[in-house]
Amino acid sequence: MIGKGVASIGECMIELSGQTGSNWRMGFAGDTFNTLWALHALSGRPATYVSAFGDDPFSQDQIGFFADNGIGIGESPVIPGARPGLYAITLTGAERSFTYWRGDAAARQLASNPAALAKSLEKQALVYFSGITLGILDSAARTTLLSAVAEARSAGSLIAFDPNYRPRLWRDREEAQAAILEALAVTDIALPTFPDEQMLFGDEAPQATAGRLGQLVGEVVVKNGEQPALIVENGTLRDVQAIHVATPVDTTGAGDSFNGGYLAARLAGHTPAEATKRAHRVAASVVQVRGALAPFETLRAAFETD
Secondary structure, three states, rough: OOOOOOOOOOOOOEEEEEEOOOOEEEEEEEEHHHHHHHHHHHOOOOOOOOOOOOOOOOHHHHHHHHHHHOOEOOOOOOOOOOOOOOEEEEEEEEEEEEEEEEEHHHHHHHOOOOHHHHHHOOOEEEEEEEEHHHHHOOOOOHHHHHHHHHHHOOOOOOEEEEEOOOOHHHHOOOHHHHHHHHHHHOOOOOOEHHHHHHHHOOOOHHHHHHHHHHHOOOEEEEEEOOEEEEEEEOEEEEEEEOOOOOOOOOOOOOOHHHHHHHHHHHHHEEEEEEEEHHHHHHHHOOOOOOOOOOOOHHHHHHOOOO
């Protein structure tokens, strides 16, 4: 029997943001964690972040931060001697750029114990992962991960996936294309971003992305920044207008939070169109705070506002 919980698989890193002179603010974030943060806040469902962790003080603080916010780690392994990855956000206006230190991050070993991975995904109402999840793994670990996701899907879990293409994580485009197509084969809801799909697959317009993915996945929402999102449901395309924010503070995590808002709304029984409207509101609220994680109250206020 499937439970009420939601699980997200990937890498949560140490985030350095909000630089003031030589001072930085430290937090924890990463694409699939950002989505789970919003999904948990907006759905109220039990949440599990599936990854691998080190045994260093930063990893212990990270796990403690999750627990303080109602997020568990399931059966995720703790790897002796390992540590989290790290990234720093630099801003030009509200637009961000990232510098990463993640080559030996513990999360790269998230599929090192296949039985534990499968146990973490067991009986979840929804399982979410991304192209970044795939990109940090070697080919054997990707196979293990996708097998566990397929097993969860066969047992009744809804599977959501954001291709989230980051070229630096892949040997070449062909490797990324092949892995993402394998992931889409076990996906129920795809949440791509048009510029990523254009870069990876050469799509000329969001409609091309929607048409291509609509042949592979039953439900697709193509995000495109402040441009309308394009929904594909049972072969029908529909635009949903985004929300313009005149003075954004920091665009970090906007797309991830959109995904969390969308999935929370769908789990609550809203239509894809209504879920997209709510997701746009959530994303618009996130770009008005610094860092990737907006306070739960901020997310909920945006999600519930008509």
